[in-house]
Structures are given as structure tokens and as C-alpha cells.
Amino acid sequence: xKKLPLGVQTFRDIxxxxxxxxDKTRDIYNFFTDDGKYYFLSRPRRxxxxxxxxxxKEIFSGNKGLFKDLWIYDKIEWNTYPIIHIDFTxxxxxxxxxxxxxxxxxxxxxxxxxxxxLTDDANYKDAxxxxxxxxxxxxxxxxxxxxxxxxxxDKIDNKDAAVGNRDVLREFYAVIKATDEYNHFAFITGVSxxxxxxxxxxxxxxxxxxxxxxxxxxxxxxxxxxxxxxxDRLQQLAREGDRGGWLxxxxxxxxxxxxxxxxxxxxxxxxxxxxRKKQFGNYWFESGSPSWLIKLIPKYNVDVTKLExxxxxxxIFSSFDIDRMxxxxxxxxxxYLTIKEVIASPRQKNFYILSYPNREVKEAFMEYLxxxxxxxxxxxxxxxxxxxNIGNYEIESLSK
Numbered sequence: 001x002k003k004l005p006l007g008v009q010t011f012r013d014i015x016x017x018x019x020x021x022x023d024k025t026r027d028i029y030n031f032f033t034d035d036g037k038y039y040f041l042s043r044p045r046r047x048x049x050x051x052x053x054x055x056x057k058e059i060f061s062g063n064k065g066l067f068k069d070l071w072i073y074d075k076i077e078w079n080t081y082p083i084i085h086i087d088f089t090x091x092x093x094x095x096x097x098x099x100x101x102x103x104x105x106x107x108x109x110x111x112x113x114x115x116x117x118l119t120d121d122a123n124y125k126d127a128x129x130x131x132x133x134x135x136x137x138x139x140x141x142x143x144x145x146x147x148x149x150x151x152x153x154d155k156i157d158n159k160d161a162a163v164g165n166r167d168v169l170r171e172f173y174a175v176i177k178a179t180d181e182y183n184h185f186a187f188i189t190g191v192s193x194x195x196x197x198x199x200x201x202x203x204x205x206x207x208x209x210x211x212x213x214x215x216x217x218x219x220x221x222x223x224x225x226x227x228x229x230x231x232d233r234l235q236q237l238a239r240e241g242d243r244g245g246w247l248x249x250x251x252x253x254x255x256x257x258x259x260x261x262x263x264x265x266x267x268x269x270x271x272x273x274x275x276r277k278k279q280f281g282n283y284w285f286e287s288g289s290p291s292w293l294i295k296l297i298p299k300y301n302v303d304v305t306k307l308e309x310x311x312x313x314x315x316i317f318s319s320f321d322i323d324r325m326x327x328x329x330x331x332x333x334x335x336y337l338t339i340k341e342v343i344a345s346p347r348q349k350n351f352y353i354l355s356y357p358n359r360e361v362k363e364a365f366m367e368y369l370x371x372x373x374x375x376x377x378x379x380x381x382x383x384x385x386x387x388x389n390i391g392n393y394e395i396e397s398l399s400k
Contacts, residue, residue: 002020011058023070031185039186041208041209042191045191053189057144059078082141082142083141084110093151104127107131132176145186149190152169153191157292166194166198166199166322173200210317211339219265250271252359269283269284293336296325308362311351316328316332332354337357340353
């Protein structure tokens with residue numbers, strides 16, 4: 001069996017160290033056959049966004065050899081482009097001033113990598129624009145921006161800081177539009193989708209592929225991929241375990257995410273941890289407690305009993321902003337709700353049926369919510385949830 005890439009987010013490391021890799025290059029190929037130039041993708045945390053960005057970086061670097069056994073190997077021209085890769089998990093943003101300094105530093109570091117000298121007194125915006133223009137002398141530029149919204153989301157409970165960081169980012173991203181003639185491709189990813197007016201007002205030709213069915217499985221693991229890439233581990237579970245229906249249990253726990261109501265995927269983070277431990281658990285939920293999100297539910301009087309099979313219009317995907325919080329929209333963007341069905345109408349806009357993706361999310365979310373809104377201890381809350389038939393399934397190790 002190939003090693004499980006737990007915590008590994010670099011494509012080169014996965015290939016070179018022979019980790020298990022789900023070949024997503026057929027989905028990535030859609031970028032090369034599409035008419036767009038600037039793309040935006042929103043997906044929940046721990047869904048492989050950084051790995052996707054890393055994969056794109058290797059493709060646009062012309063590193064064909066890394067893709068020898070993958071679908072895209074002989075499907076594209078392997079040209080080399082200068083790349084600006086900004087990962088906001090490595091950017092400081094405690095205040096707007098610090099965010100500006102950190103962005104300028106990151107820009108100058110990239111310039112140094114390409115032996116480019118930038119104007120000494122150029123601020124974060126001017127340095128970014130100057131870097132793009134000078135890099136274009138080598139070839140048109142590829143921009144890869146990972147976790148674009150982190151400076152806003154992480155400060156969401158401090159409105160002044162969140163608004164200040166948002167304004168800095170809006171000016172920074174406006175540079176991309178202003179330097180359009182020098183750019184070949186741009187890919188921006190994050191957890192949330194802030195309205196274009198608030199963050200991307202200067203980038204009005206951004207193609208949002210969040211709910212585009214052509215890219216619905218570009219992240220996550222489909223049922224077919226589960227059966228193919230995890231075949232040896234599934235066979236091992238079958239040999240070691242004596243309980244029936246284990247494959248259906250895996251699906252109940254971790255499948256169910258969808259961005260088009262047709263194609264459903266497993267959470268990759270939870271799936272990898274499950275196969276490592278051979279035991280069901282709330283792995284994705286436990287990787288980051290949504291304390292700031294929980295606080296918004298009572299603040300905006302959200303009726304959590306109506307979140308399951310919630311009917312929503314298309315505005316649910318673009319109505320989120322600091323000054324106009326839409327909690328259901330945020331729950332969808334952050335992965336606590338997903339699209340279960342799309343109700344299409346030839347004369348009207350589509351409607352979407354939202355619900356919890358799977359047992360892990362529903363059970364853990366309700367336990368966390370009840371625990372936060374009451375004075376009960378965590379173990380007492382878990383018993384209450386079980387008694388209320390939220391996730392009425394037996395929890396035990398498959399290896400028993």
C-alpha cells in the first residue's frame with residue numbers, strides 16, 4: 001500500500017515520496033479547455049485546496065516529469081511561466097498595517113527568487129504591480145493565491161480588524177485587473193465567497209467555479225475514486241472485520257458533500273484519518289472548532305431546527321459580507337451545509353436544497369452547538385444528541 005498523505009499538501013512531495021495521490025488532473029484539464037482566465041474556487045477547510053494550488057504550480061512550472069503516470073501527462077503543452085504564489089497561511093494579518101507590510105515582504109521575496117529588483121519605496125500595491133510587469137518580460141504571469149480570505153475570516157469577531165483587512169485585500173486584488181495584459185492565468189481559492197463588491201470590485205472578470213458542475217469533483221473523493229484508490233485498504237478491512245455493511249457506514253459518515261446536487265464526494269481529511277485508525281470519528285470537525293461561527297447563530301436568531309433540507313435561492317452563494325452576515329450562506333461555504341438537490345426552472349432562477357453533508361458533520365455540529373448554548377458538560381451533551389436520534393448509528397472500530 002502507498003503511504004497516506006496525512007498533512008502533506010505539496011504535490012512534489014506526494015509524488016517524489018510515493019504517497020497515495022488521487023489523480024485530479026482530468027478535472028484540472030478543464031482550465032485548459034475553458035475560455036476563462038481568472039478563476040475563483042470556494043471549498044471548506046481541509047478539502048485539499050492547498051494541494052490543488054501546489055499541483056497547478058508544478059504544471060505551470062513545466063515540470064512534466066512529475067506527472068508521468070497521471071492523466072494530464074500527454075494532454076497539454078508543458079510551457080514554463082513565472083509564478084506568483086501567495087499563501088495567506090504564511091501572511092501576518094493581526095492588523096491592516098501588519099497585513100500591508102507582510103504582503104509587501106512576500107512580494108519582494110518572490111521578486112528575489114526571480115532576481116528582480118523592485119523600487120525601494122514601493123508600497124504593497126505598487127510592489128505587486130511592478131513584480132507582475134517585470135516578471136512578464138520572461139513570459140506571461142501565473143498568479144496562485146491560496147486562502148485569500150483568511151485575514152478576514154480569522155478576524156470575523158473583530159469587525160474593525162476584519163473590515164480593515166478586507167479593504168487592504170480589495171486594493172491588493174485590484175492590481176490583478178490593472179495588470180491584465182501581463183497575466184496568463186490566475187487561480188484564487190478560499191473558504192468563503194465574499195461579494196465581489198466588497199473584495200473583488202476591481203476584478204470584475206473573475207470566473208467563479210464553486211458550483212460549476214465541470215469542477216464539482218476537483219476536490220474531495222468520489223465513490224469511484226474510493227473504490228479504486230483505497231481498494232487494498234478496503235480489502236484489508238474486509239479481512240480483519242466481521243461486521244457487515246462497513247462500506248455503507250463509511251459513506252454515511254464521510255460522503256455527501258456536493259456543489260451541484262449531482263456529484264457527491266467524501267471529505268478527504270476524514271477519509272485519510274479513518275483508514276489510518278480504522279475507526280470512525282469526527283476527524284474533520286475536530287480539526288478546527290467553529291467557535292466564531294457558533295456565536296453567530298444566536299446573534300442572528302438562526303433556527304437550527306430548520307437547517308436540514310433548507311430551501312435557498314442563488315443569492316445564498318454571493319450574499320456574504322462583513323456588513324451583511326448571512327449565517328446559512330456561511331454554513332454552506334464553510335462545509336456545515338451542502339447542496340443535496342438543485343431545483344431548476346426554465347423561467348426562474350434555480351433553488352437549492354441544503355442539508356448536513358453526512359453523519360460526522362451533523363452529529364458533531366449539533367453536539368458542539370448544544371454544548372456552547374447550554375451549561376451541560378460535553379459527555380452529557382453527547383448522550384442527549386444520541387437520545388435525540390441525531391446520527392442513530394453504532395460507533396465502533398471496524399477492526400472489532
